[in-house]
Amino acid sequence: MQPQPSVAAAAFLIADPARAAMLTALVDGRARPAGELAYAAGVTAQTASSHLAKLLDGGLLAVETEGRHRYYRLAGPQVAEALESLAAIGPGEVRRRPLSPLARRLKFARCCYDHLAGQVGVAVAEGLKRRGYLAAAPDKRFEVTPAGAAWSAAQGLAVDRLKATRKGLARQCLDWTEREHHLAGPLGVALLSHGCARGWFRRSPSSRAVEITPAGWAVLRQELGVDTWSLPTAA
Template structure:
């Protein structure tokens, strides 16, 4: 009996139309819940769970738990690269995504997640902190604060050394439920939101979790972290 190629199992998983649509929905790098992947693949949540179990077992996706929710993402860059190459072999298939309301769009743009900054702006701030070398993503969903980062936080009035870590850490990676990327949580995230509000960069809404970036805030976010207000508003 001829030896079966190593890629045969993975190819059989990808070959299923529903699983192919679910994998395509994950190509943008975000982590998505099973319900959203079910919608993208036009299948029931129960069927989606069965497919996701197979993709997990086959090593094509990984799962991340945030509270009561489970989010799925591609297992790695090699999986994304393979899918991108395979997509060139056939006509492009649009990914089905749910439309969002005006209020949901406002919350997606910028909001409080419990007591720290979230949404597109929260993710952009976190990415800026990483790109400028102020934070480094490490194991166990934590961020390491670099010496340059501690100096930057002090420059805006936040003394990192005075913060007390909780059981979950000082600077934690929290998966954003709309952006499916991580934003900054933990005592550092809580105090950063407070400082940005005190500086007049951000303004919290009184009757919702929405947060507004002030004109001064956009100027400072661009100057301090290279954040463009247009890119942070992109869908």
């Protein structure tokens, strides 16, 4: 069976190292100018312009014009999830080099477009399942149990007010560093947004890294049994 043309076209676009670097730089959901993306990819402005045009034509990017400036972002969370999934199935190195400080922070806790990922993201999903708030369901979904809806409401998240997508309220997103699933979908988006508003999480202004505040650790520890001692150490 031959792959569908749309799959082949998307794979061709992502396969180029410079374009892959640009896409990866946008996985945090923020919009960035061409110059910043050129720097991330290690190419000239002219080369970056050509790559960005191809990504726009291929439907992987969207562009927003603000005055004379153009800002690029991923076309949607499905692009970020595809990139994370591809990274997760990529070949691992026999002997990995030590992680840089930024790579350690990203592995520990980061945003995957609009939801929490990394070791903390996976641990939160596991904690929600362990407490009976989420249950794995077919088609990479999570089912929000009655207990989960009640718990969410107690945290200030009204599940019944969230708008479900065609894939439901809660989805399983494969984490590219941990090779396990974290929580995505409207509930995952709301959890990260609500956590930032409550001062539990703090997003870095310059990267995808997410900091867990002391107040955040207190909530995670008490509500989900997630603490630093329970997480593996990044090598």
